[in-house]
Structures are given as structure tokens and as C-alpha cells.
Amino acid sequence: MNYCTLCAAPVALRIPDDDNRPRHVCSACGEIHYVNPKVVVGCLPVIGDQVLLCRRAIEPRYGKWTLPAGFLECGETLENGALRETQEEAGATVQIDGLYTVLSIVHANQIYMMFRATLPEPVFAAGVESLEVALFDEADIPWDELAFSTIRRTLEHFFEDRRGGDFGLHVGQIERTPPRG
Numbered sequence: 001m002n003y004c005t006l007c008a009a010p011v012a013l014r015i016p017d018d019d020n021r022p023r024h025v026c027s028a029c030g031e032i033h034y035v036n037p038k039v040v041v042g043c044l045p046v047i048g049d050q051v052l053l054c055r056r057a058i059e060p061r062y063g064k065w066t067l068p069a070g071f072l073e074c075g076e077t078l079e080n081g082a083l084r085e086t087q088e089e090a091g092a093t094v095q096i097d098g099l100y101t102v103l104s105i106v107h108a109n110q111i112y113m114m115f116r117a118t119l120p121e122p123v124f125a126a127g128v129e130s131l132e133v134a135l136f137d138e139a140d141i142p143w144d145e146l147a148f149s150t151i152r153r154t155l156e157h158f159f160e161d162r163r164g165g166d167f168g169l170h171v172g173q174i175e176r177t178p179p180r181g
Contacts, residue, residue, distance in 0.1 A: 006031050037109045040150075041081040042069020043117040044158055045094045045124075050135040051155070052119055054089050056147055057131045064147035067114065067154065068092070070129075082115045090133045091125035094118060099169060101154045107176045112150040116158070116167060149174050 001024045004011055009028030016023055016032050024033040044067050045052035053065045068089040072081040079096050086092050094117035103112040124133045136142075138159050146152050153174065161167045 039072040040112045041072045043082050043086045043115050045117045045119040047119040054130040055132045058129050061147035065142050066147040066151050089127045089130050101170045103150045104173045114154045
């Protein structure tokens with residue numbers, strides 16, 4: 001950030017009074033510009049023994065499989081954002097069963113909040129951000145083609161919890177993985 005969004009004067013990176021970390025502070029009006037993590041919300045839609053996945057039609061990870069999820073919009077609740085993303089990406093109307101995973105991705109400044117959800121009937125269709133949408137049994141999950149480690153972790157928890165018969169809340173952190181090569 002180079003300029004204040006309120007008055008357009010230059011900003012400087014400094015630690016404001018009563019704070020403990022550098023922030024962008026306007027040199028003219030004194031406005032402190034906070035940069036905070038983005039919240040990603042989504043659903044793990046389930047019908048019977050199958051889960052609904054979307055193949056991405058956008059970057060990053062074009063062509064990879066994911067659960068329907070995206071950035072929370074201002075003015076939305078977590079649940080409403082998750083329902084909206086599921087409708088937009090998978091053309092599916094689901095019923096939320098509860099918050100399931102909360103995963104911090106510190107290096108990407110993101111927090112994923114995924115909900116378990118019931119797909120009451122097998123009605124779905126690819127939205128503009130999806131190449132295709134399909135139901136998968138656990139044995140058929142395209143594990144090597146999943147878009148994000150948050151999705152892998154959520155699915156791993158789900159299948160493990162389903163075998164154990166108890167769905168608890170999972171809170172964790174995704175660490176940066178070294179590049180392959």
C-alpha cells in the first residue's frame with residue numbers, strides 16, 4: 001500500500017501507538033490501514049455415502065477438484081456465504097449440518113471455515129467457476145487432483161469421522177509445503 005484510501009496522501013509503515021506491529025499509517029490524516037486475513041467459507045455437501053466435488057474452471061489450480069468454497073463477502077454470515085458459494089459453484093442447494101473445519105493458512109493470510117452439509121437430492125450443475133461437478137464415493141476421491149491442502153484435510157477428517165461415527169469440530173493450521181522439484 002502506497003497511498004491512503006481516505007485522503008490519497010502517502011502512507012508509511014510504522015508501529016502506531018498502543019500497537020505491537022507495523023501498519024500502514026497515513027502521513028497526513030493519521031488513518032491506520034489494517035490488513036487482515038481473508039475468510040474462505042464453503043461446504044462439504046454429502047448425499048448418502050457420497051460427497052460433491054467441483055472441478056475448478058478458474059485459477060489458481062485450474063482443472064483440480066475442490067469442495068465448493070470461496071471468499072466471504074461483506075454483509076454475509078459464515079453460513080450464508082457457504083450456502084452462496086455452494087449454489088454458485090455447484091448449483092446445489094444444501095442444508096448446513098454444522099461448522100466442521102477451521103483451518104488457518106498463516107502464510108496465505110487466509111482462514112478456511114468449512115461446514116458439513118446435506119445435499120437433500122442429487123441436483124447439481126457446474127457454475128461459471130466449475131468445469132464439472134460430480135458425486136464421489138470415498139474410494140473414488142481424486143486425491144492426487146485436489147486443488148488445496150485445506151480440502152484434502154477436510155475430506156480426510158470427514159471420512160475418518162464417518163468411520164468413527166462422530167463428527168467433531170476440527171481446528172488446525174496448514175503449513176507451507178516446499179515446492180516439488
